[in-house]
Every structure is written in structure tokens, then in C-alpha cells.
Amino acid sequence: GENVEQHPSTLSVQEGDSAVIKCTYSDSASNYFPWYKQELGKGPQLIIDIRSNVGEKKDQRIAVTLNKTAKHFSLHITETQPEDSAVYFCAASTGGADGLTFGKGTHLIIQP
Amino acid sequence: GAVVSQHPSWVICKSGTSVKIECRSLDFQATTMFWYRQFPKQSLMLMATSNEGSKATYEQGVEKDKFLINHASLTLSTLTVTSAHPEDSSFYICSARLKGWNNSPLHFGNGTRLTVT
Numbered sequence: 620g621e622n623v624e625q626h627p628s629t630l631s632v633q634e635g636d637s638a639v640i641k642c643t644y645s646d647s648a649s650n651y652f653p654w655y656k657q658e659l660g661k662g663p664q665l666i667i668d669i670r671s672n673v674g675e676k677k678d679q680r681i682a683v684t685l686n687k688t689a690k691h692f693s694l695h696i697t698e699t700q701p702e703d704s705a706v707y708f709c710a711a712s713t714g715g716a717d718g719l720t721f722g723k724g725t726h727l728i729i730q731p
Numbered sequence: 732g733a734v735v736s737q738h739p740s741w742v743i744c745k746s747g748t749s750v751k752i753e754c755r756s757l758d759f760q761a762t763t764m765f766w767y768r769q770f771p772k773q774s775l776m777l778m779a780t781s782n783e784g785s786k787a788t789y790e791q792g793v794e795k796d797k798f799l800i801n802h803a804s805l806t807l808s809t810l811t812v813t814s815a816h817p818e819d820s821s822f823y824i825c826s827a828r829l830k831g832w833n834n835s836p837l838h839f840g841n842g843t844r845l846t847v848t
Contacts (some may be wrong), residue, residue: 644754653836653837655839660842661841661842662735662737662824662839662840662841662842663775663839664839665836665838665839667835668836678734708774708775714822717767718765718767718777718780718826718837719775719777719826719837720777721775721776722774723773723774723776724773724774
């Protein structure tokens with residue numbers, strides 16, 4: 620089955636700086652890669668996703684890049700703000716009726 | 732946007748009792764719903780895939796007789812934890828996919844915190 624590795628487990632950045640979280644996946648059949656933000660005591664919220672036919676996608680301060688050859692994808696957050704502090708999960712799926720395989724999460728801390 | 736509602740948001744029960752958790756898609760029909768479990772400071776682990784009108788598919792290591800799943804309609808799936816024990820204490824989260832869109836994003840509920848005493 621699919622295995623998703625995520626790094627780092629904790630990331631502390633100064634407010635206004637950029638944050639980058641990286642994930643690798645093992646199943647070359649995976650074709651859908653979402654990123655979720657989870658705040659304490661809540662369910663994950665989708666913040667951005669990318670499909671295997673696209674190399675990069677951007678939504679305001681958030682961007683995701685995908686390298687299918689290397690089987691890795693990354694989340695980039697620019698101009699970080701205190702409200703960006705949360706746990707971020709990457710995930711992968713082969714689509715269809717499959718659920719998502721999640722990475723172990725990154726605790727992002729924005730230092731004021 | 733697509734909203735998934737879970738109920739209850741938290742529940743405390745005694746060891747040996749059963750607990751039912753509901754997952755509803757509020758503004759869309761979901762052929763497939765997924766149930767995840769999350770232990771403190773850990774990732775989400777897929778427990779089972781629930782398809783409307785058919786038996787659920789369980790991931791390896793998840794006991795189907797302990798975690799009963801019923802997907803009776805296109806907007807409702809339930810997870811019943813039977814004969815709960817303290818080790819079943821966890822955060823249970825459901826997600827749903829828009830009917831007819833196999834590649835649509837998964838929308839998650841806000842989870843149910845189960846504590847078994």
C-alpha cells in the first residue's frame with residue numbers, strides 16, 4: 620500500500636517568513652495530493668490540493684509543487700501569519716473509491 | 732462549500748458499553764464515506780470505507796465486529812463502537828466524497844472525541 624513520509628515534524632518560523640513542508644510517497648499510481656490544516660480539537664480542513672497532471676498550484680499565500688519523477692510534493696506558505704499556526708498534513712490517494720493515506724503531520728509554529 | 736457534520740462532538744462512556752457516532756453530509760450526497768481514527772499527536776489512520784447500500788470495507792487490523800458501520804443513505808453513515816474499552820479512546824473523524832465525483836476532494840467532519848472510562 621501507499622506510504623507517505625512528511626518532514627519536518629515541527630517547524631518554527633518568524634512571522635512574515637516562509638514555511639516549507641515536504642512529503643514523499645511510495646505508490647507511483649497515486650494521482651491526488653491534498654494538504655490539510657488541523658487546529659486543536661477540530662477535523663482537518665482542506666487548504667490546497669494538486670493532481671498528478673499538474674506540477675504547481677498556487678492560491679494566494681499557499682502553493683504546492685509536485686515532482687512525479689521523484690515522488691515528492693511540497694507545501695509553501697509565504698508571509699506567514701499567527702493564524703497559520705496549526706498541524707499540517709499531506710496526503711496521497713490513487714483516487715476512485717480510495718481513502719487518503721496521510722503523512723505524520725507537521726506542527727507549524729509562527730513566532731511573533 | 733461541502734459540509735460534513737459529526738455528532739456527537741464528544742462522548743464519555745463506561746467500559747463495555749456501545750457508542751454510536753453519526754456522520755452526515757449536509758449539502759451534498761456522498762456515495763462513499765471514510766472513517767478515520769486519530770490518537771493524540773498522531774496522524775489520521777483510515778479505519779474503513781463506507782459505501783451506501785453495501786458492506787463497509789475495513790483496513791487491515793480493524794475489527795469489523797467491533798466497529799460497526801452502517802451507510803443507510805447518501806447523506807448518513809454511522810460508526811458504532813461496540814463493547815468499548817479504554818484503548819478505544821480516540822478522536823474519530825469521518826469524511827465524505829461528493830457522489831459521482833471519484834476524484835473530488837474529501838471533506839472532513841469536526842471529529843468525535845471518545846473517552847472510555
